[in-house]
Amino acid sequence: MDLRIFTEPQQGASYDTLLKVAKATEDLGFDAFFRSDHYLRMGDGDPMPGPTDAWTTLAGLARETSRIRLGTLMTSATFRLPGILAVQVAQVDAMSGGRVELGLGAGWFEAEHTAYGIPFPKEKFARLEEQLEIITGLWETEPGKTFSYEGTHYRLADSPALPKPVQEKVPVLIGGHGAKRTPALAARFADEFNIPFASVEDTRRQFDRVREAAEQHGRSADDLVYSNALVVCVGRNDAxxxxxxxxxxxxxxxxxxxxxxxxxxxVVDKIGRYAETGSSRIYLQILDLSDLDHLELISSQVQSRLS
Known part of the structure; x- marks a missing residue:
């Protein structure tokens, strides 16, 4: 079972705070550091220091770390044009030496769009599908050839489809709870399917849908990695x-x-229950980013029992 650290910086974290957590993630033997892609705090509380941009953050961390994978759960398709996002991800992949993964979602938090002047379209899922077609198409275009695309929402003409990522293939993550369209999209584009904040029973049900969709699309269900994102709170004792x-x-x-x-x-016991559903990776949502002792405890007392 891979354990990855997943942060929510919009709740209150500077780049320096994220850097400390990322370095601890690497030093303590975790597999990856991921972050959300939001520009507005959710719920009550102090909004300081304000948002950090996901891909700007990952670019910095790419130069400050050497081993851990880096990515998003999930980049919002409403925030970036697909051609530009393909360039950004490929560049950060090069900066990291080939350690980047792209989680891409439709976007859902309307208030942050309003707060920062970002359009919030109604047809978000259709735009997400076109973005996946464009991004993967750009990366898969052979060097020296061009890429064109004529969609409902996006059009590209004779793109040089550069730069290319360092990795032969940047892993693409798709996730969610949708019963039909989400599994179908995962079957077409995903290297990994992630279900956030779901019970063991709901996880099993959704993984089965994705497996079925993959088979219907002509893929082996085992081609995909299946993962969970779950908030974590571990202690040596009840207090x-x-x-x-x-x-x-x-x-x-x-x-x-x-x-x-x-x-x-x-926690080890419950992780075992998720493993029985076919989950092989868990993104541990860390909400108190000042508590690095929490990461050390998880590394020494949880991760060590799963290897």
Whole structure:
């Protein structure tokens, strides 16, 4: 089971804070550092220091780390034109020496669009599909040839389709809870399917849908990596678990029900239940980015028991 660290910087984190977490992620042996792609805090609380841009952040981290994978859960298709996003991701991949992964979603948080003057179209899913066609098409175009695309929402003519990523193929992540369109999109484009904040039962149900869609598309269901994203709150004892839950404004029992919470043994046991669904990777949502001791505990007492 791969464990990856997943951060939500819009809740309050500077680049320097993210750099500390990313370096701890690497030093403690985790597989990857991922971040969300949002420009506005969700819920009440201090909005300082304000948002950081996902791909600007990852570009910096690409030069400050050497081993961990870097990516987004999920880049919002509403924030960037697909041709420009293909350039950005390819460039950060080169800056990292080939360690980038692209999670791409339709976008959903209307308030952040309003706050920063970003259009919030109604036909988001159709735009996401076209973006995936364009980005993968640009990267797959042979050097020396051009790429053109005529869609409903985007048009490209004679693009040189440059730059190319360093990796032969940048892994593409698609995720969500949708019962039909999401599995179908994953079957066409995804190297990994991720379901966020889902129970074991809902995870199994959604993975089965994606597997079926992959087979219908002519792919082996095992071509895809299946993963979860879950909030994590681990403590050496009940008091430490309660302290960490309070620090992120959550209740312990709710976290145990909807995430990975409790003692290391409890968390290892629950991860095992997700593994039984076919999940081979978990993105641990870390909400208190100042608590690096939490990462050390997870590394020494949880990750060590899963290898």
């Amino acid at each position: 430490e678990v309660a302290r960490r839950a309070a620090a992120i404004g959550r209740e312990v029992e709710e976290l145990k029900e909807n995430g990975l919470a409790g003692s290391p043994a409890e």
